[in-house]
Amino acid sequence: MTMKFFGFVAVVVVGILLLAATGDFPEWGDPHSPASEGQVSSFYIERTVNETKVPNMVTAVLADFRGYDTMFETVVIFIAGIGIIAVLRNFGDGAAHVPDPPEPDEGSDLIVRSTCRLVVPLIQLFALYVVAHGHHSPGGGFQGGVMLGASYILLALACGLPAAKRRMGERKAITLAASGIIIYAGWGVACMFCGGNFLDYASLDPLLPGDKAMARSHSMLVVEIGVAFTVTAIMFAIYSNLSTRGRLEKGL
Amino acid sequence: MEFLAAGFIEDHIVPKFNYWIYVILMMIGLYAMITKNNLIKKLIGMAVFQTAIILFYVSIGVKEESGIPILSHGQHHAIVDEGRPSEEVITKEKFANPLPHVLMLTAIVVGVSTLGLALAITQRIYISFNTLEEDEILDQLRRGGHD
Amino acid sequence: MIWQFDIIILVFMVVAAIIALRVKDLLGATLVFGIYSFLICLLWAEMGAVDVAFTEAAVGAGVSTVIMIATVFATARRSRD
Amino acid sequence: MLEESYLPLITWMVSLLAVPAIMLLRKNPNAREGATFVAAFAKFALVLAMLPAVMAGGVLRFSFGEILPGIPLEFRVDGLGMLFALVASSLWILTTLYAVGYMRGLKEHDQTRFFACFAVSISATIGVAFAGNLFTLYLFYEMLSLSTYPLVTHHGDKAARSGGRTYLSHLLGTSVAFVLPAMIYCWVKSGGDMSFTDGGFLAGKIGAGDGLIVLLAFTLGFAKSGLMPFHSWLPNAMVAPTPVSALLHAVAVVKVGVFCILRVFTGVFGIDTLKDLDITTVVTYIAGFTVITSSLIALTQDNLKRRLAFSTIGQLAYIILGVSFLSANGITGSAMHIAMHAFGKITLFFCAGAIFMATGKKYVSQMVGIGRQMPVTMTAFLLGSLSIIGLPPFGGAWSKWYLFLGALDADQMFMAVILVISSLLNIAYLLPVAVNALFRKPPADSEGIAISGIREAPAACVIPLSITAVAGFVIFLFPDLVFDLAQLLIANG
C-alpha cells in the first residue's frame, strides 16, 4: 500500500513537471517550430533527393544520414535475440542437436493449415517487395523483415513449430541474424577501404553503377537487406523461444 | 454553438492536446511500472510508457497542411531526371519533418527488443518460482533464507 | 493531419491503456494492448508518419502482441491486479 | 648548499632489499639473521657517510620525480633528519641483536615474518626522517603504521588482536581524519608547494584562525606522538614482543610521531610565523597536561611495560612542549631529547624483556630483590632510569636542562614548574623499581627468584642493554654531535 502511495506521489510530481514543460512548447503542428524550421530538418527535406536520389526521406535519413544509428539498432535486435536464447534457452542434454521427430504436433486443423500454406508465400512475397521498395514507398528493412519473420511465426502457429523449424532452424536463424549485421557493417567497412569514412557510401561510386548519389541509393538497398536478414531471423527466434519456454519442442 | 465549441477546441485544446495526452499516457505507464504487482502488467505499463514518448516525438514532427515525408513521383522525376533544382520543386512546409520518424523507428525497435528480453526473463522467473506475482516471489525468497 | 481524428484516437488510446492495465485476465489485457497498438498505428498514419505507422503495425501490434500472448500461455493467465 | 645525492635513496633501500633476502633464507635462521645484521650495519654506515656533509650545513637531496602537481616524492637530509636517522639506525643494530636473542630464547613462531616487517618498518622510519616534503612524510608515516601492525599483533591471540585493532584504528584514523585534510588544505593554501623549506612553506600564507585549526589537526593527527587524548594505543600495543615494544616506544614509532610534529612546527609553519600568529599556546597546554597526567597514571601501573609506556607518553610530551615554546633553547632541548630519551628508554625496555625472559615476571611488585639474580640488568635499569629522570651524569640531563631554559626563555613559569614536578614524578615511578630490585631482599614467598647465584638473560640480550645504558652516560660526556645537529635545526628553522 505504501508502495502504491509513494508511486502515486512520484507519478504526480513527474506529471506536473512534464505538464509545466508543455507550456512553452511550440504549438502542435506549428510549421515554424525550431524543430521544423531547423537547418537539419530542412536539409533533409530539400537536399535528400539530390544527395541520394531517394524520394522517401525517412529511408534516406534512416539508412544513410543516420546509418550509424541504424546499424546499432540492428545490433539491438540481434542482442535481444541472442540474449533471449542465452537467458531462456534450455538445452535439455543436447536435445537441441538431435533432429526433431517427424510430426510431434500437427498444429491446428486442416482448414487453417491449408489456408496458411496459401497465405504464407504471399506474405513473404509482399515482405520482399516492402524491403525492396522502401526507397519509394513506406517500408524498408525493418518492416519487411518483421513481416518475413511473422510469416514464419504464422507457419509455426498453424502447422506447429517443427514445421517452421524445418525451414528456419535455430542454428540457421543465428547464422542469418549475424550475417545480416555482417552485411551492414561490412558494407560500411568496404567504404573505408574505398577511402571514405565508415558508411560513406559515396566512396563506393567506382564499384557501383551511376553517380555518387546512385551509389548511396544502391548501398541503402544493401544495408536494408542486411537489416531484413537480422530482423527476420531474430523475430522468429524470439517467438520460438518464448512460445516454448526455450525448449523449442511443442509450440502453442 | 458547436462552431463556438469547435473554435474553442481548435484554439485552446488542440495546440497542446498531444502533449497533454503523452504526459497522461506516460504517467499511466510509470504508475503501472512502479506499483503493479504482476510482472506482465509491469511490462504492459513499460510498453505504454515507451509509446507515450514516441507519441511525443512524432508530435514534434507534425506540420499543419503537410503531407508524408515522401516525394511524389512527379517531384522525384522532376528533380532526378529533369535535373531541376530541388528548392523550386520542394516547399518544405509541405513535408512533415522526417527526423523524428527515423528516431522513433529506432525507439520502437528498441522497445520491442526490451519487451522480448523482459518476457524471456519473466518466463525464467516463472519457471523457478512458479508465479508472476512479485510479493509471492519475495515471500518464497524470504522463506528460502537468501539475504 | 485532421485534429478531430487526432483527439478522438488519443482519448481512445488513454481508455485502452487504462483497460489493458486493469483487466485481471492477462490474455484479455494483452489483447487490449494489441488494440492500443493499432490505435497508435492509426494515429501515426494520421500524423503523416507512415513509416512509423507501418513499423508499429508490424512490430507493436503484430510481433509484441504475439510474443506477449505466447508468454501468457507459457506462464500464468490470472493476475491479482 | 642543496646537493643531489643517491645516498639517501640507498640508505632507505638497504633494509627494503634485506626483506626478500630474509624471505628467501627463511629455512636457515642464522643466514636470515645474518642478512638482517648486514642490512643494519650497512644502513648505519651509510648514515654516517652522510654525516659530514650535513654537519657542514649542507642538505642532501634525492627526488623520485613529481607525483602530485608541484609535489615530488623526495628525500632531503638536514640536521633534524640526520639526528633522527642516526638514533634510529644505531639503535636498530642493537635491537636486532636483542631481538635475535629474545625470539630464539622464547622460541617465537613466524620469525621470518617478524624480521621482514622489522626491516620494512625501519626503512619506513628512515623514510620519515629523510622526507623532503609533507606528502613524502605522510606516505612513510602510513607505511610505518601498516608495517608495524604485524609486529604488534605478533602473538595473534585475542589480546594481540584487540591491541592491534586499537593501534591501527588510532593511527590510521587520526592520520586520515586530521592529517590528510590539513595537508591538502596546506597544499591549496600554499599554491602547490609542500617542501620543508627554512622558515616553513606556509609562512605568510595562512591566517591565525585556520592556522590554529591546521596546527591542531597536525598535532593531534600525528597520533604516534602519543599526545593525549589519542595516546591509548601505546599502552595497548604493549602486547607486542618486547623488542617490538622497545623499537616502537623508544625509537621508531613514537619518535616518528614527535619528529613529524617538529617538522610541522619548523618546516611547515616556521617558528617565526608561529610566533607572529601566536597560536601554539594550546599545544603547550595539551602537552603540559599530558606530561603530568601520564606521569600520575604511570605511578599507578604495576605492569612494568605499561608503566614504561606511560612514562614514554610523558617524555614525548616534553619534546612537543619544548618545541611549542618556540624558543631556541626549547627546540634544541626537544631535538636532543629525541636522542637522549631514545637511549634511556630502550635500555629500560630491554631490561623489562630480559627480566621476563629470565624469570617470567611482568609486575613491578614481583621484582623486589630480583637484582641479586640479575645484577647487570638491574644496574642498567638504574642507569636508564636516571637518564630518563634527567639526573647528571646522564644524557637526559642535557635535554631537560635545555627544555627548562626554553620554558624560561618563553617565560612560561608555569610550564617550568610542571617540568620540575614531572621530573619528581619520574623519580617516584622509576627509581623504586631499580632500588627495590637491587637493595632489598626478595620476600621469602617469592618463587622464581634465585636467592643465591646469578641467572641473567642470554648474552644476546644483556649485551645490547648494557651498551645502551653506557651510551646514556657517554652522551652526557660528549653531547657535541647531538647538540650541533640540533643547532643546525635552529640555524635553518
Added chain:
Amino acid sequence: MTEHYPVLILLVPLFGALLATLLGSERQVACWFTALIALGGSSILAIGNICALLASAEGELRYRMGGWNENSGYEVGIELRIDMLAALVVAAVVIVGFINTIFAKTRVTGEMREKAAFFYALNQLLIVGLCGIVMTNDAFNLYVLIEITSLTSYALIAMGNRRAALSSFNYIIMGTIGASFYLLGVGYLYIKTGTLNIDDIHTVLQSGNLWGDTSITIAFILIMLGLWTKMALFPLHGWLPNAYSYAPGVVGSFMAPLMTKVMVYVMLRIMLWLFGGEYIYSSGLVWGELVIWMSIIAIVAGSFLALARTDIKKMLTYLIVAEVGYMVGGAWLANGAGLAGSMYHILSDAAMTFCLFLAAAIVILRTGDHRLTAFNGLFRSMPLTMIGFTVGGLSMIGLPPTCGFFSKWYLISGGIEAGHWSYVAALLFSSLVNAVIFFRIFERAYFGNLKGVADEQLPDDGDCAPLLTLERVPFSMLIPLFIAGASVLLVGIYNNTLVSWLKAAMPPL
C-alpha cells in the same frame, strides 16, 4: 589509417561478437580466442588512439559517419568526438574487457556451458556499446548505445541463478525508466533547438539564449534523473546491489567497474559539453548545492550499508554506490580540482573496483563461501590472491601510493576550494568506514583459522608453510588480478600526467 581508429575500436569487437555467435558454443575455446583477439586488438587501437590524440594539435578528434558535411556549420550525420577524457575512458573500458576475458576462460566452462558463445558475444557487444557511448557526439545515438549496454547487461545478469533473473527484471524496469527519461529530455532539447548534435545543441542554446526556458530546465532535470538512475545515485540505487552480486562471477567482475563509471562520464559530458559549465554552475547555484548534498547522502549511506553487509559482493556493490557519490559530488563542486578529481576517479575507481571484484570472485570460487567468513586465514592459504585484494582495499581506503588516495586528494582539494566542508567530511568519513570494513577482512584473513583447518593442524612455524602449494588458483585468474592490482598502483603513480591531460580536455568553466 590513424583517423579511423575511433570507429575501428568499435568495429573490431563487433565483428568479434558476430564471429563468436557464428562459431557456436561447441567451439568454446575458439570463441574465447576470438574474444581475446578482438578485445586485445581494440585495446591496442585505443592506446594508439591516445597517442594520436597526444600528437594532434587541437586536442580532439572528430569522425563523421558517412562522411557527411565536412563544410557547413551543422551536423546532418552522426559524428564521433574524442577528447582526452573520452580516449582514456575508452582505453579503460576495452582493457578491462580484455583482461576480464582472460579471467573468464575457466569460469565460463563452469558457469555457462552451452551458452559460452552467447556469453562471449554479449560480453563484446557490451564493450562495443560502452565505447560507443563514450565516443559519440550525438544525443540520440547516445540513447541507442545506452540501450545496447542495458540490454546486454540485462541478458548477462539474467544468466545467473534465479535470484539473478529477478534482480535483472527489476534492473529492466529501472533501466527503462532511466533511459526513457533521458530520451524524453533529448526530445525537449530537440523541440527547442532542432538539432541532435551535442555541440550544435550547445551553440543553439547559447545563440538563442534559451537558458531561461522552463522546458530546457526540465529537460536538464529529466536527463539528470535518467542518468542518475542508470548510475545508481543513492536514492535511485535500488537495482544495483542485487543485479551485480547475483550476476555470474565473470559478468559482475567487469560490469561493476565499467557501467556506473561510464554513466558518470556521460553525466560529465552532458553537463560540461551539452549544457556547458556557465549554465550548470550559474543556475545550478541553488540545486548544485542540492546535488552535492545528495552525493554526500549517497556517500554516507553507501558506506553504512556496505558496513552492514556480510556478503562479499553485496558489500563491494554498496561501496560502488558510495563511490558514485564521490564522482557526482566532485562534478558539481564547480571548480577545476573537483572536476579533475571526478574525472580521474572514473579511471581509478574502475581500476580498484575491477581489482576487488576479481579477487572476490577468486575467493568465492575457491572457498565456495560468499560471506566474509570466506576470508578466514586466507593470507596463509592464498597469499597471492590476498595481495591483490589488499592492494584494492588499501586503494578504497585511500592510502598512498594507490590511486584511491590521489583521487581523494583531488576531490578533497576541490571541496576545500569550493568551501564545501560537508563534502570533505563525507569523503573522510567514508574512507574511515572503508578502513573499518577492509581491516575487518584483513584481520580475518590474517588471524582467522582456515575453513576446516584448526590452528594446530597448520604448520607451527608459518615460515615453513610453502607459499604457493596451498593456492590452487589457475594462472588465467591470477594474472588478470595482478594486472588489475598493478594498474591500481600505476594509475596512482602517474596521476599527475593523467590529471594534466584531463585538465587539458576540460572546457573552460
